[in-house]
Amino acid sequence: MRTGQRDQTYSPLSWADSGRSVLSLNIRHLWLFGLWPLHDFWPFYLYTACGLLLGFWNVVEGALAAYFSWGDMDDTTLALLTAITQGCGALKMVVFLYTRRHFSALVRRLDALVSLQSEVCGGGSVPAAILRASRRRAKRTTLGTLLFMLSQCFVWYPIPLVAHAEERRLPFAQHPWDGNRHHYALSYFAQCAAGLLMTQISFGVDCLFASAMILVAAQLQILTVRLKEMAVVSRTLCKGKTAYFEEDLLTRSTDQMYNSLRICIEDHQKILRFVTHLQNTMSPMAIMQFGASVLVICFALFQATYSKDFSSALKCTSFLPVPCTQVYLYCWAANEVTIQAEAVSLAAYSSSWVETSPRFKLSLRILISRAQKPLILTAGHLYRIDKEAFLSLVNASYSYYALLSQTTNK
Template sequence: MAREMPESMELPLSWADSGQSVLKLNIRHLWLCGVWPLPGSWIFEVYGALGLVLGVWNAIESTLALYFCWGDMDESTMVFISTFSIGCGTVKMAFFMCNRRQYYALARSVEMLVSLQSEFCSADPALADIRQGSQRRTSRLTIGLLLLMLSQYPVWFPMPLIARPDERRLPFAQHGWDNNTNFYELSYVVQCVIGAWTTQISNSVDLLFVSIMILTAAQLQILTIRIASLKREDIEVKLEKGISCVADQTDNSCSDKMYGKLCQCIESHQKILRFVKHLEKTMSSIVMTQFSFSVLVTCVSLFQATYSTELGSVLKCICFLPVPAGQIYLYCWSAHNITEQAEAVTLAAYSCSWLKASHRFKRALRILMSRAQKPLVLTAAHLYPMNREAFVSLVNASYSYYALLGQMTK
């Protein structure tokens, strides 16, 4: 779908454009993290490249730390947790920066999607409430989860200074080659900056896609109400005819009106389906990355919280456990809502007044129902479905790996 779009759709957004977007919070937070230029300059590019360099530096530092602490299960698992979490943000940042044009097009497509049924929302307060409610939900979810992530930093960053004040400990990977003696203060600050930067990028990218899926599900919900409301319009016409034949309200004109409104619904449905395919193609690689890293982080965090003898490590892992599990759940929950709303289109079509409608109305309605019966399932890398069952299976996978680590430890 991205190739069918005009080139103007893939141009960078300006600061003013982002301010008018329903994804304003997500876009500007990504800009703050150095990922989404508004528009961009060489200084911004250097700023973004610095984030990638720090991510690579963390991978090298963690590899060396694992080499020197190998055999110490408590120390090794803590390094794995930080490495997987920071590595996930770094990989997402690389994917995002390599495919910026797709994200520009996606942001503009979201604006077109939200305005797709604005005419009907303006005429019906119930539809307007659904649209506005979805926008409020995305804003609250974005702010709430970013604040939740910020609440992790006071637990992880100063914990070495609180739990072991007499030792020169670093927040994540320890420098076993020099016993944290060289450049200790600089290393401490760099690890804190890397951890905060990459985790904010990781969560912001997730929230961008989750917000888009929430808005898409709302558009499908609006569409189902529009289709079902054809019944009410037909009843009103019948009541008018029962009293008198007002104006030029004949059977043919009534049928033409219903058929025209059904065609509008079908057109909206087709546009939403095309947008969902575009969304899946854009976010597929990032979702698969998140699923993979979240399973690993959840497994190792649970293991560390269970078997560690250090209170500080246990506290950090317990506080951090909801984050990777929550990231998986948000994707599965929002994608599952799209699937459910897409399935509801068939029921809405069956609920409208089709019994005494014209033949072409019934024919068009059958086509709509046939297409709506095909499950609209978003996938990760076109391999793994995103739904509530997938969330349960991923959690089970994390627990299986955790049980395996426990057996190995014993």
């Protein structure tokens, strides 16, 4: 029975499944750009293969451009910047296709987790408001970041045709080996198509994880509200009643509190198990993005500062917030999960446990002890993801930029 349930959890998502999911926007965005198949349709797999081929061709093209332009720091860093950006998107695509079953399980488990506590989110309650706010925040974060990334196309793609109309320049890597003379229109189109696909896929995967972490943080916040609202019947309400009635009322109240606590503990354990699955699925993507972002920030900052070509400086200046945003998405969302997980312990202690039964107090101590263990997400199971990590990565990028600047000045 458990094997059957596991197979169903890891089974591919259909179009109808994606529509019912809390991550429907993220899933269908990745479907639109050829990454997440929602039906068994062979032209879609051809579309995916073409996108992957374009992505790796753009990486090879950028590496060749950096090799042939070696010695010209301006062209070399610009070629490396685009090659690293495209390469990160292509590698994310490969990892996703290899571990697609884990992404399907991630979505199904998150949907089950959200529906689990939806039963206590009725009407105008505080948990209901938290749940609605988290879903809005996840969608707005996804839409905002994806549209911001899409806006880069209006800067990078037309500039070569406007600023260098007679020089036959390409949007990304140039072809120093032939001066962009051969197959210029085809190369221009291939770079634009690959750039759009790889950046949208890269950002789409990042937004998927960020949305999942936002919703998990909300589930932990709802759990804290449920723990705080647990209360035993006060003895002042039993004044004037018989001793038997008072004892019976208190007994039923403490039993009800114990049952509520037991359910909260079970929900907390399910949240922790989901976070473990999220960690395992997200870890390789996060470490790739962190490494790529450090280098891209360095190269973009160098281009924006030292490039003699105004159009290159403009493109890199507009692009500089992109890798910063990708890193910040992970760090901000993971930090929210850590903060809300820490709040569970305080919420449990703040409940009305003084007049409860011994078994309630024992269970509460176990919950508090487990909740006091920090819930930390990592990149590559090595690098802690939080707001401090964002600052350290930006500092590392600036250190590499300073080193590159000193090399240039010499």
